[in-house]
Amino acid sequence: MRIGITLATAGLLGLSMFAQAQDEAPYITLASTTSTENSGLFDAIIPKFTDSTGIEVRVVAVGTGQAFEIARRGDADSLLVHDTEGEKRFVAEGYASERADVMVNDFVILGPAEDPAGIEGAGSVAQALTRIRQAEAPFASRGDDSGTHRAERRLWDAAGIEPDGAWYRELGSGMGATLNTAAGMDAYVMADRATWVAFDNRQNLALLFEGDPALFNQYGSLVLSEQRHPHLEHDLAEQWHDWLLSDAGQRAIADFTVKGQQLFFPNAP
Amino acid sequence: MPVNDSENGMPQHDSALATALAMILELDPTLLGIVMLSLQVSLSAVLIAALLGLPLGAALALWRFPGRGVLIVALNALMGLPPVVAGLTVYLLLSRAGPLGEFGLLFSPGAMVVAQVMLVLPIIAALTRQQVEELHQEYHEQLHSLGLSRARMIPTLLWDARLGLLTVVLAGFGRASAEVGAVMIVGGNIEGVTRVMTTAIVLETSKGNLPLALGLGIVLLTLVALVNAAAHLLGETARRRLG
Numbered sequence: 001m002r003i004g005i006t007l008a009t010a011g012l013l014g015l016s017m018f019a020q021a022q023d024e025a026p027y028i029t030l031a032s033t034t035s036t037e038n039s040g041l042f043d044a045i046i047p048k049f050t051d052s053t054g055i056e057v058r059v060v061a062v063g064t065g066q067a068f069e070i071a072r073r074g075d076a077d078s079l080l081v082h083d084t085e086g087e088k089r090f091v092a093e094g095y096a097s098e099r100a101d102v103m104v105n106d107f108v109i110l111g112p113a114e115d116p117a118g119i120e121g122a123g124s125v126a127q128a129l130t131r132i133r134q135a136e137a138p139f140a141s142r143g144d145d146s147g148t149h150r151a152e153r154r155l156w157d158a159a160g161i162e163p164d165g166a167w168y169r170e171l172g173s174g175m176g177a178t179l180n181t182a183a184g185m186d187a188y189v190m191a192d193r194a195t196w197v198a199f200d201n202r203q204n205l206a207l208l209f210e211g212d213p214a215l216f217n218q219y220g221s222l223v224l225s226e227q228r229h230p231h232l233e234h235d236l237a238e239q240w241h242d243w244l245l246s247d248a249g250q251r252a253i254a255d256f257t258v259k260g261q262q263l264f265f266p267n268a269p
Numbered sequence: 270m271p272v273n274d275s276e277n278g279m280p281q282h283d284s285a286l287a288t289a290l291a292m293i294l295e296l297d298p299t300l301l302g303i304v305m306l307s308l309q310v311s312l313s314a315v316l317i318a319a320l321l322g323l324p325l326g327a328a329l330a331l332w333r334f335p336g337r338g339v340l341i342v343a344l345n346a347l348m349g350l351p352p353v354v355a356g357l358t359v360y361l362l363l364s365r366a367g368p369l370g371e372f373g374l375l376f377s378p379g380a381m382v383v384a385q386v387m388l389v390l391p392i393i394a395a396l397t398r399q400q401v402e403e404l405h406q407e408y409h410e411q412l413h414s415l416g417l418s419r420a421r422m423i424p425t426l427l428w429d430a431r432l433g434l435l436t437v438v439l440a441g442f443g444r445a446s447a448e449v450g451a452v453m454i455v456g457g458n459i460e461g462v463t464r465v466m467t468t469a470i471v472l473e474t475s476k477g478n479l480p481l482a483l484g485l486g487i488v489l490l491t492l493v494a495l496v497n498a499a500a501h502l503l504g505e506t507a508r509r510r511l512g
Contacts, residue, residue: 029457038476043460059459060376061458073364073365073366073367074370075376176477177475180475229365231371
């Protein structure tokens, strides 16, 4: 009871104290993934959108599972995530009014440079994962229900392996934190290429397997439904969504490079 | 934000300190914004928590009522409230789907203040209760011979305990400026809007940019030390002037 009153008071004080922040430029809140934020993609493309429309985009970068949850509760106007199945379910459930493919990047398998499981030169990602399983080499999994974690679980599934045992370590962390840990314990790890290329604390980690089409990672943009949450900035979110799919947006994505490498490949319909 | 571009990604031993120094000397505007927001949020939270917690703690020291013991234990236990739990609670309250959703406070500095108040208030209230209670026992007879009511005793006792209470408030400030779990959830670490020192450190760590992360940590520690030094000077001056 007392805490309730306290919180309400503090909330109102906070509201009045930061009230001037509310009537700045129009903005939308975009829930997206750590991979897009950590690689620096948003720093490269959002200013171009803001220049042409005057709309600010405030990015909350979390795992895909949490991004869906934030949107479901009506706390974000737009989503940019990478879990096509989950995205389509989100539209079917009526939380989002639109969804479109925006771009792809790909996952890579990293591991200690000596490659104890011998996955370099494996014929497919299924074969690479099978070799890791057979060698019982340590594998660091995100374990956080993010888009990358969901993709990784699907790949184990497709290879017919139920990953369990001491060699399979679920960390429950973001991509960067998982890479830090994997580097520290000489484990194999699956990461999106964008985070890997931009990542600085590699230690003994090396890129060991890439290029299987099963590793392609599709990003989709969703506009949240105005029926579910009437308070949302639906029109502004619509402009952001349209811009991402436009020539200008797609060009901005293609132009973004880290250390000379293009990381995201636009593929809007 | 300045980026430390080490060729092979292996940080030099002294580069965190060098990064911190360079950041402070260059007065990088992004860093300055983050520092200002950190101070603004944490100082607001401590101010609100002190305004509520000091009288609350003093009242708890003076009044006897059923359930008082339970309340004291609960307050002491809340000093150990994990920031991430405070953040989650405030998130659920302020979310559009939550009871206070219509204020639209989530992912704003205001939400971060609310979360930090929740963390700091138990510390200030519980420690104030303990200090005022000791003081009250000491001056019990004088205060009663003056015929003061309990409500009138509160300002007197708080004023007499002010030097000890300054440390209490500083402990609250330490808690507020050091925590990351709550502000990450309710603020969202949005660049230029809700990114503070601690969430910036988490972000740089996850990018594997360890020297920059550690450099930011050194800047934060310096900042907290400065605030503490200012409070210490204030306390010393007061002590000397008032004997």
